[in-house]
Amino acid sequence: MSIDATLSKPITLDTPVQRGETKITEIQVRKPNAGELRGVQLVPLMNMDVTALQTVLPRVTVPPLLAPEVQRMDAADLVQLGTEVVAFLLPKAARPAESPTE
Template sequence: MSDRPVLSEPVTLDTPVQRGESVIAFVQIRKPGAGELRGLSLVDLGQLKVDALLKILPRITVPSLTEAEAANLEPADLLACGAEVGGFLLQKSQRMDVLAQ
């Protein structure tokens, strides 16, 4: 098993995040470890509940978004990031079933 973190494909943000002089136009989502899920409900994450996504995204985005930046994402961008998070919650066999459809 590789020690490298599993990263999603880049999620291009419809509305980039402005951070000082720099602009974050895309993020990648890192597969969360059990410790990063602490204090969160897997059911809430699986249902893409906003509160759960706003807590997990700062922990697993590359580059790391702050809580305030995550809270200010456009709804479409939050959903796109949430879809990547949801994909990481599925077992490999379930992901294959989804891809086969």
């Protein structure tokens, strides 16, 4: 079985996202393409700026999170997802050896 290098490992949320009757407990992050980064400055995104993450995460999460869900997200979960986004932006040579996005 091959690992999809464009998807992170599933991330278990500390605080599930409630969407109607459904609780989302696990999220994956897709590798963003240039179009999904439109309107976002990369340096703030690399610094895990909350506003930049709130813009990008709805575009690159599986299942797709809605903007209001990202805004209400537990801070620890936002950091987990943001870490995955940043890892995808690093060149392969700069990624940690055990990066989940390798």
